[in-house]
Amino acid sequence: METQTKNALKVEFIQVEMPTNTNNSCSACDTVQGKLVSAIQDVQKLFDNLDCEIFFKSTTVKTIEEAKKAQIIASPTIRVGNLDFYPSHPTDNSEKREWTWNGLTTLEPNKKTLIEVLLKGYFEPKKENKSKELSPYILKHLNESELTKSNCGCS
Numbered sequence: 001m002e003t004q005t006k007n008a009l010k011v012e013f014i015q016v017e018m019p020t021n022t023n024n025s026c027s028a029c030d031t032v033q034g035k036l037v038s039a040i041q042d043v044q045k046l047f048d049n050l051d052c053e054i055f056f057k058s059t060t061v062k063t064i065e066e067a068k069k070a071q072i073i074a075s076p077t078i079r080v081g082n083l084d085f086y087p088s089h090p091t092d093n094s095e096k097r098e099w100t101w102n103g104l105t106t107l108e109p110n111k112k113t114l115i116e117v118l119l120k121g122y123f124e125p126k127k128e129n130k131s132k133e134l135s136p137y138i139l140k141h142l143n144e145s146e147l148t149k150s151n152c153g154c155s
Helices: 025-051 062-070 110-124 137-150
Strands: 008-018 051-062 077-080 083-085 099-101 104-106
Touching: 008 025, 008 110, 008 137, 025 051, 025 099, 025 110, 062 137, 077 110, 083 110, 083 137
Parallel strands: 008 051
Antiparallel strands: 008 077, 077 083, 099 104
C-alpha cells in the first residue's frame, strides 16, 4: 500500500518593522496581508484537489541584517514558493507603493492579482540565488529602527 504525501506551498508575507508607528505595523501592509489570507483560503480549496497544502507565515524584519538574510527588496514582500511579489517605492520618503502585475500598476494588489501570484508561485521553478539590493525605503526604516534602540546593552 502506497502512502501519498501532500505537496506543500510555502507563502511568506515579509514586512519591515515601522519604528515610527506605535504598534510597529503599517496599515498598507495590514490591508495587503488581509487580502492575501483571503486569496490563500480560496486557492487552498483548489489545491485540496492537488493534494497540496499552503503554509502561510508572516515575518517582520527588524534589522538590515535580517532584511539581507530574507533577501527582500521592498516591504512588504510576498514570497510564494520561488516567486517574490513586491511593490516599488517611488520615493524614499513616501509610504506610497506601486504594485505591478501583468503590465498593470496599482496602489495595492487586489484579490484576483494575489490569486494569480499564488498560482504562478506554485509553478515557479527554483532560481539561482543572487544577492538582492535593499531599496532605499527599507534602509530608511531599518536605520530609523536602529537609531531608536538603546545602546546600553540591556533588553
